[in-house]
Amino acid sequence: MLATKDVTHSLSDPDEPGTDVLTDKAARRNLQRTAFISTLGGLLFGVDTGVINGAIGYMATPSELNLTPSDEGLVTSGITLGAAFGAVFAGRLSDKIGRRRLLKYLAILFLICTFACSVAPNAIVMIIFRALLGLAVGGSSVIVPTYLSEISTPSIRGRLVTQNELMIVTGQLLAFVVNAILGNMFGHVSHIWRYMIGFGIIPAILLFFGMYFVPESPRWLVMKGRAKEALNSLKTLRSRSENCETEISQIQNALNQEKEIKQATFKDLGTPWIRRLVLIGIGLGVMQQFIGINIMMYYGTTILTQAGFAHNAALIANIFNGVVSVLATIVGMSLMNRVNRRKMLTTGIVGTTVSLILIVIVSATLANSSLLPIFVVLCTMMFLGFFQGFISPLVWLLLSEIFPQNLRGLGMGVSTFFLWFANFLVGYFFPILLSGIGMTFTFVVFVFFNILSFGFAYKYAPETRGKSLEQIQLEFKYGDESGVNPESK
Template sequence: MDVSKDTPQAAAPATTGAAVPDDAPPAVSRRLRLITLVATFGGLLFGYDTGVINGALPYMTDDLGLTPVTEGMVTSSLLLGAALGAVTGGRLSDARGRRRTILVLAVLFFVGALGCTLAPTTAVMVVARFVLGLAVGGASVTVPVYLAEVSPAERRGALVTRNELMIVTGQLLAFTSNAIIARVGGESGGVWRWMLVVATLPAVVLWFGMLVMPESPRWLASQGRFGDALEVLRQVRSRQRAEAELSEASALAVKDEQQKLGGWQDIRSTPWVRKLMFVGFGIAVVQQITGVNTIMYYGTQILTDAGFAADSALTANIANGVISVLATFVGIWLLGRVKRRPMLMTGQAGTTVALLLIGVFSLVLPSGDGRAYAVLAMTVTFLAFQQGAISPVTWLMLSEIFPMRMRGFGMGVAAVVLWLTNFVIGLVFPSLISGIGISSTFFLFVVAGVLSLAFVKLYVPETKGRTLESLEAELKARFS
């Protein structure tokens, strides 16, 4: 069947894409796996660049003459860059394409990592970390959207959450390589530079890999390039399934073009889109308000306060990274079998109970090995629920719920909320620990967890088992 490049009417008959069996040959499945692997190097870089500072910061303090204030600036400049990078990356991916945006992000990852490695002063380090943040924020939006738009409906959950797996793998890689590099060259000056330069390697792989990857078929359809969209779909679907999905995508693209969706003005003038943005903001806050990044950024300090010696706390922190990776594997498995919304609520309940017990154990158990291992057990439990349920579902749902023509922009704005929430929690956590103690601090997170459960139950829709086009129609009907 010949499909015109510019004429959606020439697409296949209107058939729900998810209803057509995808009996694709093995070569097609291998192509989809390769696309997923290459794109998720963006997630690997996301994880490594956010995790590496944990081990590098103590070593760069003397070399750069960091004070507590400038330590905070070095750490948090990446988070502020990520907030800007999320919304900018989302807009860029809607305007210029997902693939082209990821190529730009690969360059930013490389330049930012090299700038951090060679930084002669604190000011240069802060600027370089901000550039890295732009790349991290852009990747946090663009990679999940790209994967969601390339994936078939029944495999979307598993394939999109491969990015979450690569994020936690990147964090584990950072923790592990930091420990190895510190052991090998810890007494030599500038050892932290070797920790930071490792991140340039996956950035090169991402750039070269994306050069030969296809553009998102949904983005091509949104630009009226229906022939190109069909060509890409045929790379990752059976012929019949590709034509059915193009029919849905092209019809929706025409409708979206008529409604002029895609920017701030449309959010203000379209009530159901505004409500979706509210849901997206809520999902973003729910993911961060568990306090997950207090464990990631201050895990060693929490374990030391619980009673571990400094060396033992560092080793235990690596164990937290291992648990995160294993839990993400479980999360990917679960997403193929259970619905998103119950999974998110289960994760919230589990993290809330774990935080409650961390607070209780810190309050009632005497200092010593008993309290130390009890707190470690609860941080492991917390990360199992967080990385096995909440984080995968968060990034997946944010990549699914927004209309096609503003999917990158919508997810970008939601990710800004996520990164700013991350920044605020990371900024105030040390002060809370110092001011009211670890138990009271975690009790505050427990209260936030209960409120998050209520929000998910009342407002978050189910997204499993629909094509992105049928899901958009459902959400429009629900929120109109």
């Protein structure tokens, strides 16, 4: 799913012996604990986007909020519309007030908006607070990976940052489990959906209080000229305090170099290679969403109910989707450094396309058959396996690799905004399509989008594995098909 990764900053030089000071087990545990607390933001991301999967069927009934298909789309996808704006503004805000303080404020926003959604008296209030909740979701999707990259060491940076994405799908799985338990044990209770949504208050409280036990980012403190505080912060995360001063000096040198780099602005989009790079970033983000992941994550229970499951049985079956997402994410994290990017991405899209075609076939040929729900859940699990294992981590990795330092702020900001907006469009229109043309033809629409996505990925997705950021930039600037050797430039 859905987390922005900025992993370009180094707190120490991996090629310089003795600088990676994370060798003591106690220090490693302290760093892991800090990472776990901060990635509760990712867990909240997953819980708040996944909980609607089971709750929407209850709240849509006439005796509850009496939602129209359009209302269902706005309740479900309003969170992603808010996230688009939260992701855009979070980076600058965290530069002003700090990563730790912003995460604490986001925890408060998670808490207030989750509570407001759980007691919403009508659809309008629900839609408004789901959109406001999206600000926290989008903000955490940017700040958590940034914070993780700034507190980690080179030897574990990749694993620590991708831990956030694992926490997102774990949060969605947790939401599915809670939905199934509440739905099956207390489904007869009035307003049970309110308790499903209210569950998100618990991790929000844990994140808020947990932030009191983690240090501020040393890199941010150095940015603010608070080197002494940065040193003290770093010492809580490292076992060899004598090396911390060297690491702080490296941060200062890196920041001084960054100040000398002129950052790209919208005016630079007039340059053909920059415009092409940004358009590819936008295309990757939109492609990731139009493939259809969030029709599974947001409407999985609805799809299974349409296929013939009883609602309570659909809640339980949906847990398997969550389990597959978690396992596939783990597999994808292990593969991304061993398989070429383009091959992995196109293979994933072929897998999701075949999965959706199979859903179309079985829904058209096995209507009213007892086998239909079984085949549908197997197809959705297949879809999630290919998407979470091959597509989702690759898109975020490519976005973190294709933009050079001076273009990263503009490129990532614009690409992430369009990614979230595409997420909103998919979430909003799916229930409208489902109500208007039925499940079979709705999935035909997404088969078409998958075919377009394959064409885009095959033609435009760059191969970045094993290449430096400078080499990637030169290939976009001068063309890797013209025989240009980036090393000679």
